[in-house]
Amino acid sequence: MTRIELAEEMLVDAALCLANQRYRSAISRSYYACYHAARWCxxxxxxxxxxxxxxxxxxxxxxxxxxxxGLLPDWMGELLNRLRRMRIAADYRLQLPNEEAGAICGAK
Structure with a gap:
């Protein structure tokens, strides 16, 4: 499996988690999908x-x-950094801050 294939698989997993209201897992899979896509680049x-x-x-x-x-728009870098913070919060905090809870739809 290539790194970009792994990113694509994790993106599908994120959508499945979101559809099943597994929000913490959706955040994690979304971050890792973007992370592996960035590493592939x-x-x-x-x-x-x-x-x-x-x-x-x-x-x-x-x-x-x-x-x-300028090869990619600023929002892509901002999204990757935001997803990293959200992933850490989702994995380690018992209560998600409003920013992370409200941004779940953005991860989709």
Whole structure:
């Protein structure tokens, strides 16, 4: 399986979770779908992340190589960062803040 195929599979999983009101899982799968798509984009230009902070490095490098130079719109970088924060909240907080709870539809 390629990284982009994994991203596509996770996006389907996110939709299934959302349809079944599994909101925390929908957020997580949405984030990982975007994360793996971003890593795939970086790999296409020869960047393989070896940092211990793989997620942070991925977001920084994706922004540097695809957002800041105008290849992709700003909202894509903002969405990836927002989904990361939401995923952490969904995985570790007992109560979701209103921002995360209200943004579930945005993840869809």
């Amino acid at each position: 970086l790999e296409q230009i020869g960047i393989n992340i070896t940092s211990r902070d793989v997620h942070g490095a991925c977001l920084r490098l994706f922004s540097l190589h695809f957002i800041r130079n």
